[in-house]
Amino acid sequence: MICKNCGTEANNGETFCPVCGAKLADETTGKVENPASISPTAVMVWGIVAASLGASGLIGLIISIIARKKSKQYLNEGGIICGQSKVGSILSKVGLGLSIGFMIFWTIYIIAIIAAFAIGGFATTQVVDSYSSFIY
Numbered sequence: 001m002i003c004k005n006c007g008t009e010a011n012n013g014e015t016f017c018p019v020c021g022a023k024l025a026d027e028t029t030g031k032v033e034n035p036a037s038i039s040p041t042a043v044m045v046w047g048i049v050a051a052s053l054g055a056s057g058l059i060g061l062i063i064s065i066i067a068r069k070k071s072k073q074y075l076n077e078g079g080i081i082c083g084q085s086k087v088g089s090i091l092s093k094v095g096l097g098l099s100i101g102f103m104i105f106w107t108i109y110i111i112a113i114i115a116a117f118a119i120g121g122f123a124t125t126q127v128v129d130s131y132s133s134f135i136y
């Protein structure tokens with residue numbers, strides 16, 4: 001019997017491929033069953049949502065963490081690596097990177113705005129004070 005995932009020839013009667021661990025095709029049906037409880041399509045969809053919402057900050061971060069968990073769960077359960085699961089895994093990382101990047105950006109931006117107002121406000125008070133003391 002030949003593993004449909006990696007092409008290794010496995011002994012007949014083996015349930016899992018000795019090389020990649022993929023579940024081997026059922027001899028009666030010839031159908032390869034994916035052992036993971038989550039489908040590769042679901043992994044991909046979570047990745048797409050994570051990457052799309054990455055720039056939204058906190059929501060993107062939460063969705064990306066869920067997407068990473070789904071992707072890892074798929075691998076841990078011996079899910080067969082395919083295009084969809086790979087895309088899901090890569091996009092969940094993209095989402096994670098984007099959301100963390102944007103959160104850092106906005107935090108620095110807000111701190112800079114507050115600092116600008118604080119310094120600006122202080123400067124204005126100084127100017128008004130010296131102006132007042134000049135007049136009076």
Ligand SMILES: [Zn+2]
Nearest residue numbers: 003006017020
């Ligand atoms: Zn294999």
